[in-house]
Amino acid sequence: MMNKMIRWLFTALLVMVMAGVHAAESDTVLGPGDVLKISVFEQPDLSLEVRVSESGTITYPLIGEVQIGGESTAAAERKIASMLERGGYLKNPHVNIIVAQLQSQQVSVLGQVNRPGRYPLDSARTLADVLALAGGVALDGGDFITVLRNKDDTVVREEVDLTQIMHKGILERNIKINGGDIVYVERSPRFYIYGEVQRPSQYKLERNMTVLQALSTGGGLSLRGTERGIKIKRQDDNGVIQIIDARPDDLLKPNDVVYVKESLF
Incomplete structure (x- = not known):
């Protein structure tokens, strides 16, 4: 009797699982x-x-x-x-x-993700679903996602700010992804810091990052460094390099180069 009951429960469970799989495939x-x-x-x-x-x-x-x-x-x-x-x-x-x-309904996920490649869309998928299939955004990935799709024989480009979905809960920006779409995760913006800092190098530029925060990211001032006379080298829209006298609370822009001078005393 017990064996019959176990077999019946197993069969019922199998039917439920198969029904769920079929519902997704439908x-x-x-x-x-x-x-x-x-x-x-x-x-x-x-x-x-x-x-x-x-x-x-x-x-x-x-x-x-x-x-x-x-x-x-x-x-x-x-x-x-x-x-x-x-x-x-x-x-x-x-x-x-x-x-x-499933060959016809595939999406290409490229750029700064952990597993770039082509993935089948076996059911309705959102942008967050597709990023999860690709292993999530890599460490070098930025917040902005570009989605390319064909619409009426025209390539349409849509840019999505991932922080609007993840941090602000604006779920309408978690757009539906269709077969043939291309999802590209941009590389995070960078800034460069050199001169009298502990760790001169390039670093990820966080949102609303100040000069003081950039100094902290670079390990702080060296023994010979000074906060007075910090310069920012910034390229304008015409490609001309501008040299800006920086204050600690000034905001950095992508590709800024921060130079920390040596103290004279």
Whole structure:
């Protein structure tokens, strides 16, 4: 009796898991290159593995060519079942489609992420979902994400500030990602500091970073350094280098070069 109960519970759990998997797959939009495993309940002769053609069609036993490109998995199941029934081949057929390889709905994630590459969109995905698939933003990654997509045969560029999503909770900026989109994570902006500091080098420029904070990032002044007479070398829009007398609370800009002079006393 106990063994029967365990088997029944295991079977029920398996059915629930498979139902959840199928529910997720039912949202998948099919397209060229996708490999599908199609079966009909209690009809083993109608089991088929097929690749969707470039025109978005498959050829299925008894009913011939079926246009399924752009359809969801669930819609394609209903279409094949309807064609089998209308043709008089089966009564109330139960068609099941499993996507073996999802080639049409992929997104390219590039730039400063931990695992750049192409990822299948097996269900509706947001920008945060796709970044998670790519292992998250790398240490050198910035806050700004560029998304490129085709819309009406025109390349559309959209820039998203990740801090609006993660820190401010503006979830409408967590945009939906579609197949064929390119997600690019920009490198974080940099500043440079040299002269009389403990650790002269290049560093990540944080938002609203001041000269004083830059000094702290560089390890502070050396024994010969002074806060008086700090200079910032900054390139203007015309490419001309400007030399600015800096104050401790001045804000830095990307690619600024901070020079700390030696104390005269």
